[in-house]
Amino acid sequence: MKAQPHAVETEMNNPDSRSDAELLRLSIEGDESAFLRLYERLKRNIFRYAYYVTASKPAAEEITQEVFMALLNQGGNYREQQGDVAGFAFGIAKNLVRRIRRREQGYECLPPEESAIPILVSEADSVAEQVVRNELIDRVQTAIASLPLHYREAVVVCDLCGLSYTEAAARLRCSVGTIRSRLNRGHSLLARKLKPLQKPRADVGLTGTEGCLI
Amino acid sequence: MSCQQIRQHVEDSQDGDLDLRSFSAGMVAHLNVCAECKHFIGQRRELALSLWRVRESPPEVPTTLDAAVLRAFRKRVAGHRREPTALRKTTDRVAIFSYSAALLAVAAVILILLLPGRKRAQRIEAAQAPQPIVANQLPASLSRSAPEGEIKQASLEAHKKLDKHISRRGAIADNHSLLPSGFTSLMYCDRLSCAGDMEIVRVQLSPSMLGLQPGETDAAETIRADVLVGADGIARGIRLDQ
Numbered sequence: 001m002k003a004q005p006h007a008v009e010t011e012m013n014n015p016d017s018r019s020d021a022e023l024l025r026l027s028i029e030g031d032e033s034a035f036l037r038l039y040e041r042l043k044r045n046i047f048r049y050a051y052y053v054t055a056s057k058p059a060a061e062e063i064t065q066e067v068f069m070a071l072l073n074q075g076g077n078y079r080e081q082q083g084d085v086a087g088f089a090f091g092i093a094k095n096l097v098r099r100i101r102r103r104e105q106g107y108e109c110l111p112p113e114e115s116a117i118p119i120l121v122s123e124a125d126s127v128a129e130q131v132v133r134n135e136l137i138d139r140v141q142t143a144i145a146s147l148p149l150h151y152r153e154a155v156v157v158c159d160l161c162g163l164s165y166t167e168a169a170a171r172l173r174c175s176v177g178t179i180r181s182r183l184n185r186g187h188s189l190l191a192r193k194l195k196p197l198q199k200p201r202a203d204v205g206l207t208g209t210e211g212c213l214i
Numbered sequence: 215m216s217c218q219q220i221r222q223h224v225e226d227s228q229d230g231d232l233d234l235r236s237f238s239a240g241m242v243a244h245l246n247v248c249a250e251c252k253h254f255i256g257q258r259r260e261l262a263l264s265l266w267r268v269r270e271s272p273p274e275v276p277t278t279l280d281a282a283v284l285r286a287f288r289k290r291v292a293g294h295r296r297e298p299t300a301l302r303k304t305t306d307r308v309a310i311f312s313y314s315a316a317l318l319a320v321a322a323v324i325l326i327l328l329l330p331g332r333k334r335a336q337r338i339e340a341a342q343a344p345q346p347i348v349a350n351q352l353p354a355s356l357s358r359s360a361p362e363g364e365i366k367q368a369s370l371e372a373h374k375k376l377d378k379h380i381s382r383r384g385a386i387a388d389n390h391s392l393l394p395s396g397f398t399s400l401m402y403c404d405r406l407s408c409a410g411d412m413e414i415v416r417v418q419l420s421p422s423m424l425g426l427q428p429g430e431t432d433a434a435e436t437i438r439a440d441v442l443v444g445a446d447g448i449a450r451g452i453r454l455d456q
Contacts, residue, residue: 030291032284039283047275061279068283072290137271140264159265160272184225191257194264 020085021078028075039068042086045161046093052156053097055145063096070096083170090171094153101149143193151186158183220244220251224258397442397451408450415441416455 018026018034020041026034046067051060070092071085078088144155157168158179169176220241237245245252393399393408401407418436438455 027287030294032287032291035287036284039280043275043280043283044272047279048272051273057273057276060273061276061282064275064279065283065286069286069290072287133267133271136264137268140268144268155265160269162269180225187258187261191261194261195257 021080024071024075024078024085028072035068035072038071038085042089043068045086046089049090049156049161050093050097052141052144052160053149053152054100055141059100063093063100066096067093087171091173094172098149139194140190143190146193147186147189151182151189154179154182155186155190216244217248217251220248221254224255393442393451396453397440398453399451400449403450408444410445412445412450413443415443417441 023034023038027038047060047064050063054060067089071089153172157163157171165176165179168179418438420436440453441449442451444450
């Protein structure tokens with residue numbers, strides 16, 4: 001059976017079938033379609049990470065844009081053996097977050113504007129439910145933003161970006177044990193910060209803490 | 215089963231694996247009697263639910279960001295395409311500057327070599343100074359005395375005056391030992407300036423050239439002297455002939 005050169009060529013030129021590393025190489029060379037494909041693949045996670053860690057949409061936008069420009073400018077330093085492109089981009093985003101944090105350390109945050117609070121409307125929920133949900137999301141995001149950076153990063157990466165412990169460890173360049181420990185500590189702090197939201201349970205009898213410390 | 219084990223189980227489970235079905239019978243039994251652990255589990259479950267809600271409502275990437283990133287990409291690509299021309303222009307400028315600098319340097323070197331200030335000054339001095347009568351040029355470190363008949367005695371006063379005059383000029387010369395004996399230094403002498411082969415030139419001078427008054431010596435007489443000249447043509451010392 002004869003090979004179909006046209007089909008093979010089409011498949012090779014199709015950016016969807018290419019790896020991130022190849023798309024990055026083509027992007028550096030100026031291939032716009034490859035760059036757009038790579039951008040589509042990575043932008044959501046980077047934007048989400050930046051948004052949750054900085055708790056600021058403009059900062060998240062700035063970081064996302066800077067990450068892609070840095071990928072183009074420093075992409076030559078990327079080595080496939082050291083990890084995937086997403087991890088490389090995540091490392092750049094992490095550094096940018098720290099730089100922005102240092103830059104804005106001297107400033108005091110103003111309370112968020114009303115328009116900055118996301119209004120999530122779903123047809124399945126009633127208006128009251130939507131309001132309660134939006135309020136809850138806002139409170140959780142505020143609580144996350146108030147965590148120390150290393151706990152915040154662990155919570156964002158594992159709980160909000162949905163990475164496994166191993167992936168998170170690779171992204172944050174630490175051990176799985178460290179991730180686990182930071183996540184646990186972050187959860188404890190978050191639970192404490194969100195305590196007023198949680199109602200006391202009447203069905204649980206108080207037996208005293210001494211009984212639990214067996 | 216202890217509280218510590220319950221907490222360890224919760225901490226080890228990722229993604230809020232807090233379903234009671236995943237708990238062992240011992241854990242469930244402990245939770246039934248331990249309010250603290252039950253509260254802890256409930257708290258963590260609520261937190262997991264809250265985080266899940268946040269995760270399910272991710273922020274949308276604004277379209278303005280897409281446009282900005284694409285614009286930045288196109289700008290970069292355009293900049294890279296223009297770079298060769300810009301680079302060429304820069305290289306041309308650098309080359310022009312380098313050539314100009316090299317030409318200036320060569321001109322400066324030629325100027326220094328052809329018209330050195332010292333030699334020019336010496337030439338001017340030589341042109342203005344009275345021309346000595348060169349009798350003989352002797353090999354270094356050898357002096358030749360003139361025939362007795364040709365030498366006329368100058369007056370003692372004239373010699374004294376001349377000595378004083380010469381010693382005034384050679385006051386800065388602090389190292390007479392570098393010159394042959396009998397010579398009075400005419401310039402500062404050290405191992406650099408007075409080293410090497412030198413010649414003795416015999417000259418005859420009229421007393422007036424040495425600043426002597428006509429009455430102090432016979433105007434018709436001439437004073438003979440040996441001048442010690444270095445390889446560069448500059449006189450190092452002088453010795454009056456007796």
